Amino acid sequence: MSKYVKNLITDHLRQRLRDVDDALLVNVIGLDANASGRLRTELQAKDINLLVVKNSLAARATAECPLGPMFEGLTGTAAICWGGEDIVSLAKEVTRLAKEEQYEAFEPRGGLMDGDQLSPEMVIEVSKWPNRREQLGILLGQILSPGANLVGQLAGPGGVLASQIEQQADEK
Numbered sequence: 001m002s003k004y005v006k007n008l009i010t011d012h013l014r015q016r017l018r019d020v021d022d023a024l025l026v027n028v029i030g031l032d033a034n035a036s037g038r039l040r041t042e043l044q045a046k047d048i049n050l051l052v053v054k055n056s057l058a059a060r061a062t063a064e065c066p067l068g069p070m071f072e073g074l075t076g077t078a079a080i081c082w083g084g085e086d087i088v089s090l091a092k093e094v095t096r097l098a099k100e101e102q103y104e105a106f107e108p109r110g111g112l113m114d115g116d117q118l119s120p121e122m123v124i125e126v127s128k129w130p131n132r133r134e135q136l137g138i139l140l141g142q143i144l145s146p147g148a149n150l151v152g153q154l155a156g157p158g159g160v161l162a163s164q165i166e167q168q169a170d171e172k
Helices: 003-016 033-045 055-061 087-099 120-126 132-171
Strands: 023-027 048-052 079-083 107-113 116-118
Touching (some): 023 087, 033 048, 033 087, 079 087, 107 120, 116 120
Antiparallel strands (some): 023 107, 048 079
């Protein structure tokens, strides 16, 4: 590949990955064309991008962006996977697909989250965390819980008093 072509590819990658802060590296070697097509379709349905690129070109393209550390010391083939709702949702989807028989060769190889490198084991651990939507639900429950308890405590004695008044009225 000529230097001119390498520079064109590097510039294109730099533009595509410019605003990406979190991404995962995955292995797609060993997937046949049909399985690769189905995999890409499933990922696109969840707004997840998958890009197979030469490691040295990806390292050059991301040298000045947040994804730079992800390619340090990377050997072998890898594909970049990014997008989705957040990094946890991305990790959940990647680990879910890696468990399916039809994508046997597909597996996480690491990644980058908030500037920290992730090992394949850490990607699996991150996939067990609650995603953004689940975290917001937990937070909302924690915010509303004290108010609900207070309403219950205030309504409790009033209900008892109303019941006693009703019993007295029925007796008389």
